[in-house]
Amino acid sequence: MTKKKFLAALSTAAITTSLLATTAFAATPTIEWNNNGGTAQGEGSGEVRLPVIEVEVPLELPFAVNPYKLNLSEEDGTSITDQIWSDNYMIINYSEVPVAVKTASKATPGTDVALETAVTINTDTGKHEGTDPTKKNAFLGMQFGKTIAFANDAYTVTYDALVFDASNVKDEATLQAKGGLLLNDGSTATEDVTFVLDIPSDTNTAAGKNAAAFKYVGVLNDSTTDAYTDEDLKVTTVYTLSVLASDDIDATGTNDPKGYEAAAAGDNGQGAQNVWKLK
Numbered sequence: 001m002t003k004k005k006f007l008a009a010l011s012t013a014a015i016t017t018s019l020l021a022t023t024a025f026a027a028t029p030t031i032e033w034n035n036n037g038g039t040a041q042g043e044g045s046g047e048v049r050l051p052v053i054e055v056e057v058p059l060e061l062p063f064a065v066n067p068y069k070l071n072l073s074e075e076d077g078t079s080i081t082d083q084i085w086s087d088n089y090m091i092i093n094y095s096e097v098p099v100a101v102k103t104a105s106k107a108t109p110g111t112d113v114a115l116e117t118a119v120t121i122n123t124d125t126g127k128h129e130g131t132d133p134t135k136k137n138a139f140l141g142m143q144f145g146k147t148i149a150f151a152n153d154a155y156t157v158t159y160d161a162l163v164f165d166a167s168n169v170k171d172e173a174t175l176q177a178k179g180g181l182l183l184n185d186g187s188t189a190t191e192d193v194t195f196v197l198d199i200p201s202d203t204n205t206a207a208g209k210n211a212a213a214f215k216y217v218g219v220l221n222d223s224t225t226d227a228y229t230d231e232d233l234k235v236t237t238v239y240t241l242s243v244l245a246s247d248d249i250d251a252t253g254t255n256d257p258k259g260y261e262a263a264a265a266g267d268n269g270q271g272a273q274n275v276w277k278l279k
Contacts, residue, residue: 056092100260102193106183110136136221193214
């Protein structure tokens with residue numbers, strides 16, 4: 001090796017040693033490596049990687065109170081005469097990880113409104129008449145989407161068909177079996193449902209795995225002497241979010257989310273998509 005090349009190699013080695021020494025001993029840069037060796041101490045510190053959490057929940061939840069079964073549809077050729085009716089309300093997970101969203105809902109009736117626990121059908125008129133003739137009687141609930149799909153920039157939601165009579169939906173249990181829950185007087189208690197929502201991806205989003213949907217349902221007595229008002233039925237829903245680990249939902253879809261099991265008889269939201277309950 002020529003003298004020139006040797007000096008160049010020494011210069012490169014000196015620069016490298018200087019960088020290493022400065023990195024390892026930032027507080028004492030005068031410490032140098034040499035032919036006698038040396039010691040150095042390094043420190044590692046954890047940098048927390050937190051996921052981005054973004055979940056869309058509806059906060060304005062109006063519903064129609066339609067005791068006389070007027071046509072609520074604004075489209076020609078269609079008819080909506082439900083006594084309790086609302087749009088679909090969506091809960092959508094846009095986060096980097098799965099989430100669980102618990103909804104705790106309760107109804108607050110007006111002073112002259114009775115919230116019913118059963119559908120009472122008059123055999124002559126075929127209408128719900130309620131159990132308290134001195135009050136407006138409402139059988140009020142929420143129903144959750146049975147299937148959810150996303151295509152052409154829009155969600156499509158289907159629900160189990162509801163028929164309110166003595167042979168079909170007639171009480172809390174039969175409403176639960178159709179993916180619903182019954183809203184009793186919630187002055188002291190709430191009716192809860194938990195959704196476990198996967199991360200958004202082309203596959204998950206198309207299959208609705210990152211979304212949930214609900215609407216309001218029910219029947220009213222229309223024979224009351226007092227007209228219904230906008231203050232007669234109020235519902236509040238509180239959302240509680242829990243963050244799950246990325247592998248808490250089985251990618252194959254063959255197992256329950258970790259720590260959860262399917263809603264069964266006696267549970268709210270039976271058979272609805274992405275509805276689970278804690279084990």
